[in-house]
Amino acid sequence: MNLTLKIWRQSDAKSQGKIVEYPISGIEGDMSFLEMLDVLNEELITKGEEPVVFDHDCREGICGACSLQINGEPHGPDRLVTTCQLHMRKFNDGDTIFIEPFRAKAFPVVKDLMVDRSAFDRIQHAGGYISVNTSGNTIDANAIPVNKDNADDAFAAATCIGCGACVAACKNASAMLFTSAKVSQYALLPQGQVEATDRVMAMVNQMDEEGFGNCTNTGACEIECPKGISLENIARMNREYMKASIKG
Amino acid sequence: MSGLIKSSIARKVAMALSGLFLVFFLLQHFTINFTSVFSPDTFNELSHFMGTNPLVQFALQPVLIFGVVFHFIMGFVLEIKNRNARAVKYAKYSGGANSSWMSRNMILSGLVILAFLGLHFYDFWIPEMVHKYVEFAPEDPTRYYHELLEKFVSPVRTGLYVLSFVFLALHLWHGFASSFQSVGFNNKFSVGATKFAKVFAIVIPLGFIIVSLVLHFNNNH
Numbered sequence: 001m002n003l004t005l006k007i008w009r010q011s012d013a014k015s016q017g018k019i020v021e022y023p024i025s026g027i028e029g030d031m032s033f034l035e036m037l038d039v040l041n042e043e044l045i046t047k048g049e050e051p052v053v054f055d056h057d058c059r060e061g062i063c064g065a066c067s068l069q070i071n072g073e074p075h076g077p078d079r080l081v082t083t084c085q086l087h088m089r090k091f092n093d094g095d096t097i098f099i100e101p102f103r104a105k106a107f108p109v110v111k112d113l114m115v116d117r118s119a120f121d122r123i124q125h126a127g128g129y130i131s132v133n134t135s136g137n138t139i140d141a142n143a144i145p146v147n148k149d150n151a152d153d154a155f156a157a158a159t160c161i162g163c164g165a166c167v168a169a170c171k172n173a174s175a176m177l178f179t180s181a182k183v184s185q186y187a188l189l190p191q192g193q194v195e196a197t198d199r200v201m202a203m204v205n206q207m208d209e210e211g212f213g214n215c216t217n218t219g220a221c222e223i224e225c226p227k228g229i230s231l232e233n234i235a236r237m238n239r240e241y242m243k244a245s246i247k248g
Numbered sequence: 249m250s251g252l253i254k255s256s257i258a259r260k261v262a263m264a265l266s267g268l269f270l271v272f273f274l275l276q277h278f279t280i281n282f283t284s285v286f287s288p289d290t291f292n293e294l295s296h297f298m299g300t301n302p303l304v305q306f307a308l309q310p311v312l313i314f315g316v317v318f319h320f321i322m323g324f325v326l327e328i329k330n331r332n333a334r335a336v337k338y339a340k341y342s343g344g345a346n347s348s349w350m351s352r353n354m355i356l357s358g359l360v361i362l363a364f365l366g367l368h369f370y371d372f373w374i375p376e377m378v379h380k381y382v383e384f385a386p387e388d389p390t391r392y393y394h395e396l397l398e399k400f401v402s403p404v405r406t407g408l409y410v411l412s413f414v415f416l417a418l419h420l421w422h423g424f425a426s427s428f429q430s431v432g433f434n435n436k437f438s439v440g441a442t443k444f445a446k447v448f449a450i451v452i453p454l455g456f457i458i459v460s461l462v463l464h465f466n467n468n469h
Contacts, residue, residue, distance in 0.1 A: 006339070019339050072342030098340035105335050171343060171352050172330035176256070204257055213333030214256045214326050216354065217426035223346035235434030241257045242432060 001027050001093035005040065007052055008100045010109050013116075017109065019098070029089035033076060034059060034066060036088055037099075053112040059084040061226065064163030068113055069100040074165035074224045082163060082226045102168035106175070106210040119210040120162045120178060126206035127199035128182045130191045144190050154188040157181040159227045166221035166229070172213030177221040179207045180237035181229045187240050197247050200240040259326060264430035266319040267423050271448070273312055278452050281459050288393040295392035299376065320362055327355045350422040357419035364412035371399050400463035409460045413453040420449035 002025040010017030024043070027036050034056050041051035057065040066083040070076035076086040091097060099113060107115040132138060146154075158181075166177035183200050186192025192199070215234060222231045280298065284291040298304050343352050350357070375395075379385050400406050425445035428438060 008339070017336075069338060072338060072340040073345055077345070098338075100338055100340070103334050103336055103338055105333050169346055171347070173333040174256075174330075204255065208254065208256050211333060212256075213330040215260060216326070216330070216351065217422070217429050218347035218351040220343070220346040231429060232434045235429050235432045238257055238261065238430060239432035241255075242261065245258070 001025075001029070001088070001091070001095075003027055003036075003091065003094070004096040006096060006098045007113070008109075009052070009112055010101075012111055013108055017112075019100075027088050029087065031088045032059070032084055033068070033070065033086040033088065034084050053110075053114050055114045056084060061085045062161060064161035064226075067102050067115065067117070067164050067168065069098075069102055069168055071098050074102060074168035075163075075226055079223070080226055080228055082161075085226075102164050104164075104167045104173035104212065106173070106212050107164060107167060115164070117162070117164050119212070120164065120175070122210065123175065123179055123203050123206045124162075124182060127195065127202040128186070129195075130186060131194055132191070141191065146189060150188040153232075154185045157184040157188070157229065157233050160185075160225075160229050161227060163226060165224045165226060167212065169220040169224035170213065170215070171218060171220065172216055174215045174221070175207050175210070175212040176215040176234050176237065177225065177229055177231070179203050180233035183237045183240055184233040187236060196240065197244040200237060200244045204237070204241055259322060260430045263319070263322050263326065264427035266315050266322065267427050268431075269315045270319060271420070271424055271427075273315070274452055275448075278455050278459075282455060284393060284396055285459055285462050291396070292390050292392045296387075296389040299380070299392070300387060316365070320358070323355065323358050348422060350418050351426070354419060354422060357415045360412060360415040361419060364408070364415075367405075367408060367412075371405075397463055397467055400460060401467045403464065406460050406464040410457050413456045413460070416456070417449055417453035420453065421446060424449055 002023070005022040005024055006019050007022060008017055009020045022040060022044075024036070024040050027039065031039070034054070037052060037054060044051045055065045055067060057063040059066070061082045061084060064082065067074065068076075068083045070083065070086070075081060075083045076090065078086050078090055101107075101109050101113045101115045102117075104115075106119040107117055110116050160178060160181035162178060164178070167173050167175050170177075183203055186199060187196055217231075217234075219231060222229065280291065280294045283294060372395075380387075400409075425442045428434070428441050428445070433441065
């Protein structure tokens with residue numbers, strides 16, 4: 001199929017970027033979106049032009065690196081997939097495709113389509129961990145009884161790969177779905193209770209300091225999340241935060 | 249108070265609680281207004297009670313005004329902060345693919361409601377305050393229905409009220425149901441609560457529209 005790509009090009013973090021148009025042909029429906037970009041980059045390199053910089057790693061939907069805004073949606077028009085799992089069969093011959101980096105003040109553009117998502121790392125560092133006694137007396141996690149529903153919900157929250165699609169989709173660039181998934185996966189388990197109060201306060205404070213916007217419950221994050229992280233996690237984080245605020 | 253300004257979750261909860269308070273007020277306001285359709289005497293009695301009861305006038309009314317002002321100021325603060333969180337906009341944005349128009353345009357529907365409140369205060373609240381606390385006019389318990397009827401003579405004013413109630417419905421459609429999520433209420437009862445909020449978002453503004461139109465056409469007969 002023949003396509004017209006409109007791609008955000010920006011030479012570095014401080015430069016002014018712009019949309020540049022690239023016609024591309026010979027694209028097969030079975031190609032992944034990243035393979036299509038590989039084809040484009042090979043053409044650009046052959047012509048002596050600078051290839052388009054984009055993030056990618058595992059190319060099997062688990063690393064969360066391939067974060068692209070495609071035709072106005074994070075990871076493109078398909079649901080529950082990352083950009084690397086998006087296939088060109090989702091597009092039609094003659095289509096124009098806008099490809100942009102995830103936009104948020106907290107996700108500054110590094111180059112072209114690559115953004116710095118280390119704000120997520122700092123939120124995780126602020127409280128996304130548990131204290132475990134490693135002196136030889138560690139209790140086997142399997143020996144601690146966990147309610148089945150809680151275990152399932154904690155596991156579902158833990159499937160968040162931190163790709164940033166929630167931030168990209170949100171009209172306010174809010175990171176509440178990501179932060180709430182990280183808070184929830186511990187809040188639901190016995191091992192997470194020790195730091196429960198400090199965790200939610202520290203992670204929410206860090207999220208706010210990074211300059212993400214406020215959640216207004218549009219639900220766009222849940223729809224666009226490649227791992228189907230539920231809005232229930234945000235409600236849980238709100239409860240955890242209110243409990244922690246009252247406890248002090 | 250500093251926590252309210254600093255924490256995104258505290259702001260969100262405060263926004264939801266003030267919104268829920270205003271929803272409760274709307275229900276009360278509608279209940280009284282609706283009596284004007286079928287019983288002007290009942291409307292007069294209720295209005296006289298609300299207009300002269302010291303608890304309503306000097307305790308509940310200031311709380312209501314604070315609630316309204318707080319909700320609007322917090323709404324503007326959040327809108328500005330949220331716009332700043334994405335300095336460079338997308339060249340192509342497909343918000344309709346993942347969220348409702350109502351949820352993305354709360355500031356627009358809110359601004360229309362704010363403009364409406366200006367008109368509504370000009371029409372009713374300010375004359376009422378002047379009548380009672382500036383002119384110290386003698387109280388006539390039967391005056392309320394006629395004063396109400398007078399305001400709906402003009403088709404333009406009636407049209408503005410109807411249009412504002414449409415925007416109120418759009419605002420409530422997202423805001424009421426969303427407030428449950430903001431205060432952390434997301435469980436097996438959420439589906440029912442959301443359905444109730446959506447029905448409320450249609451029924452109450454529609455009721456206000458019916459009251460406005462009935463009053464307008466009563467003037468013409």
